[in-house]
Amino acid sequence: MRDNTHPMTVRVNQQASTLPYQYADIEIENNAQRLPLVLCLDTSHSMLGAPIASLNEALRDWTRELHDDVSLSYSVEVAVLTFGDAGVSAWQGPNLLPYNSPVSPFVPAHLFQPPQLKAAGVTLMAEALELSVQIVAARKAELRQLGLQFYRPQICLVTDGLPTDATGHPTDAWRRVVPVLTEEQRARRFRLYAIGVGGITDRGEEVLRAFAPTFNARLHGFPFRELLQMMSASANAEQRGAGDEVFEKIFSQFKTQRPAWES
Amino acid sequence: MDDDSSGGPGAQWRVRGVSVEGYRHRRTGTPCQDSWLYTVSGPPEDSVTVLAVADGAGSRARSDEGSALAVQLAVECFTRRSAELPPTASGVRAALREAFLDVRDEFLRRTGDESNDFATTLTVAVLTPRWIGYLSVGDGFVVLRAGTVDGVPQFHLLPQPAAASEYSNETVFLTSTDAERWVRTACVRDPEVDGVLLSTDGLAQIALTWVDGQPHQPRASFVAAMLRTLDSPGDDPDEDDEALAVLLRSDKLTAVNADDKTLLRAVRP
Numbered sequence: 001m002r003d004n005t006h007p008m009t010v011r012v013n014q015q016a017s018t019l020p021y022q023y024a025d026i027e028i029e030n031n032a033q034r035l036p037l038v039l040c041l042d043t044s045h046s047m048l049g050a051p052i053a054s055l056n057e058a059l060r061d062w063t064r065e066l067h068d069d070v071s072l073s074y075s076v077e078v079a080v081l082t083f084g085d086a087g088v089s090a091w092q093g094p095n096l097l098p099y100n101s102p103v104s105p106f107v108p109a110h111l112f113q114p115p116q117l118k119a120a121g122v123t124l125m126a127e128a129l130e131l132s133v134q135i136v137a138a139r140k141a142e143l144r145q146l147g148l149q150f151y152r153p154q155i156c157l158v159t160d161g162l163p164t165d166a167t168g169h170p171t172d173a174w175r176r177v178v179p180v181l182t183e184e185q186r187a188r189r190f191r192l193y194a195i196g197v198g199g200i201t202d203r204g205e206e207v208l209r210a211f212a213p214t215f216n217a218r219l220h221g222f223p224f225r226e227l228l229q230m231m232s233a234s235a236n237a238e239q240r241g242a243g244d245e246v247f248e249k250i251f252s253q254f255k256t257q258r259p260a261w262e263s
Numbered sequence: 264m265d266d267d268s269s270g271g272p273g274a275q276w277r278v279r280g281v282s283v284e285g286y287r288h289r290r291t292g293t294p295c296q297d298s299w300l301y302t303v304s305g306p307p308e309d310s311v312t313v314l315a316v317a318d319g320a321g322s323r324a325r326s327d328e329g330s331a332l333a334v335q336l337a338v339e340c341f342t343r344r345s346a347e348l349p350p351t352a353s354g355v356r357a358a359l360r361e362a363f364l365d366v367r368d369e370f371l372r373r374t375g376d377e378s379n380d381f382a383t384t385l386t387v388a389v390l391t392p393r394w395i396g397y398l399s400v401g402d403g404f405v406v407l408r409a410g411t412v413d414g415v416p417q418f419h420l421l422p423q424p425a426a427a428s429e430y431s432n433e434t435v436f437l438t439s440t441d442a443e444r445w446v447r448t449a450c451v452r453d454p455e456v457d458g459v460l461l462s463t464d465g466l467a468q469i470a471l472t473w474v475d476g477q478p479h480q481p482r483a484s485f486v487a488a489m490l491r492t493l494d495s496p497g498d499d500p501d502e503d504d505e506a507l508a509v510l511l512r513s514d515k516l517t518a519v520n521a522d523d524k525t526l527l528r529a530v531r532p
Binding site for chain 2 (some may be wrong): 018019020021022023025026027028029030031032033070071073074075140144147148149150151152188236239240241242243246
């Protein structure tokens with residue numbers, strides 16, 4: 001089985017016959033500039049039923065679109081973290097990684113397959129964000145070591161609730177990660193998106209605003225499809241070297257739930 | 264476009280350039296924001312060839328015009344400053360910097376208050392019989408082919424300006440404040456140089472190897488193929504260019520980098 005954690009071993013495998021005969025023998029490694037993308041998803045009990053079904057469906061659709069995008073598929077690397085039943089879980093594509101596994105959860109987009117998520121358990125949101133920050137830093141170090149360049153990573157937090165402790169009780173412990181996230185975002189280590197869905201409360205929204213002052217939103221229903229498309233649009237903008245204002249525009253259009261990133 | 268006359272050995276360069284729009288630009292119908300241009304001046308046995316490539320900033324409204332203006336000004340100003348043919352390496356590098364300031368000042372004068380909309384990188388190589396001059400601002404790059412070891416051609420990446428940030432898609436432009444501080448120059452005196460390749464960052468991952476986020480050295484197999492097809496051209500140079508453009512537009516290269524791509528190559532047979 002191919003080891004997804006070592007992108008240098010992954011070769012672009014298109015038909016060489018499509019190349020002009022003078023260049024047919026050129027070997028090209030997939031040393032595309034990478035764009036790490038973390039989906040940090042709430043799979044706690046409140047997501048049970050239609051919400052988690054719609055999230056799974058959106059992940060499948062998005063994966064298909066990602067595979068079809070010649071540019072994103074060899075550049076974006078997807079890691080899925082969930083917070084719910086087993087506390088915080090890291091997935092390498094469809095496979096749940098053992099707790100504290102040293103294996104990177106990032107998978108090149110063209111090889112990514114989404115996990116089948118189930119809803120249950122508590123909302124260890126702060127811990128999930130801490131792990132997000134950690135895996136992004138680790139991935140950057142790996143990419144540097146592999147001699148690969150990278151774009152500014154994106155972390156996308158999606159939740160319908162309030163942070164809890166391991167027993168499911170609301171807690172203020174999330175406040176401890178705010179200074180960390182603030183400093184990391186100031187140093188441009190990643191872009192953090194914090195999206196509230198379903199029946200998220202005012203207090204829930206306040207938490208998201210503290211985490212991600214620039215890119216936070218409270219949306220009606222569970223528009224996961226639009227959300228994932230917004231992440232692709234932002235990845236796109238990152239690839240073409242867009243300025244901050246472009247990301248803010250993409251995000252504000254997403255917030256108003258108009259599909260304007262297609263324009 | 265072609266410069267194929269055969270002068271004395273080592274005097275005449277055969278030059279060809281190709282730019283193709285990247286995958287995104289192709290999908291959205293946006294024009295290619297890269298430009299290239301070259302000129303040859305002086306008598307055939309003592310000619311000066313100035314090569315320039317520029318990459319207009321993807322996020323700026325008129326960067327396609329910016330890159331076109333940059334290469335146009337570059338061939339003018341660098342030709343003028345090189346006519347004096349300074350005898351020392353430091354003299355060459357000083358002349359290159361003067362030429363850069365000429366380009367920058369004229370660029371800002373012509374684009375006025377909107378200069379940021381025209382933001383572009385600029386990479387220039389000046390080929391003279393006695394030295395090769397190089398100047399770059401931003402993330403374009405130049406590879407030289409010089410000599411052989413056991414019959415294998417050797418390739419050398421000229422030093423690039425320091426990276427602007429940990430993310431390599433962020434760079435310095437001709438129009439950036441203090442751009443002159445980020446300029447990198449070099450003067451190469453090596454009569455064995457018989458191939459020169461200039462490119463924008465659209466080929467950086469394909470044509471170069473990387474260590475610690477920094478370009479390290481040319482990827483010999485790719486660079487060799489790019490110069491080989493100019494060493495032994497087909498009957499129709501335009502067909503050769505088209506074949507190269509097909510390669511640069513291919514999915515195989517697009518997967519590695521979806522940006523506009525430019526190759527300006529010079530060889531002396």
